């Protein structure tokens with residue numbers, strides 16, 4: 001009888017797992033990712049509303065107890081949707097704290113809303129710069145870092161539908177506050193997706209030259 005009950009329990013558990021969709025599976029591992037609606041971030045004519053986008057990041061900074069320095073209230077702090085019109089899913093804010101071409105070093109902070117993705121890209125050599133190398137340290141929240149290597153299956157986080165055709169690297173690594181990881185090699189494609197609380201990530205890198213950016217999605221504007 002005990003064996004039968006046990007068998008029944010296992011059967012029910014297997015059935016329940018089979019019924020879960022990929023997204024539910026991702027959510028089952030942790031807190032559910034709740035994204036805002038795209039319409040909160042666009043003007044009626046469809047153009048990107050950078051002021052509202054920045055406010056969403058300020059709200060997140062306050063939730064994290066992260067200091068909103070004066071410099072973050074200037075135009076040095078930017079928010080973008082990569083020209084894709086899907087900011088709730090694909091976008092970021094950032095500030096280049098330092099970008100020194102002569103001595104080849106760079107300091108940058110990345111801000112992502114819950115579940116938000118930085119589009120897949122790589123950094124190639126330019127006349128002005130070596131292929132940029134990067135390491136990322138999560139300060140608040142969490143990110144799934146995607147790069148070259150064996151595909152992580154199932155994918156631990158839901159990826160934006162708008163980018164489905166423009167993703168070529170599927171090795172995922174979860175980074176929590178304090179944890180750090182680096183690009184596996186120069187020019188390797190990479191992207192990241194924030195966890196359920198969003199993320200603030202410090203990037204340590206070599207000189208950043210915009211001309212070296214290569215996006216997988218040809219529709220991206222940066």
Ligand SMILES: [Zn+2]
Nearest residue numbers: 121123134190
């Ligand atoms: Zn990069």
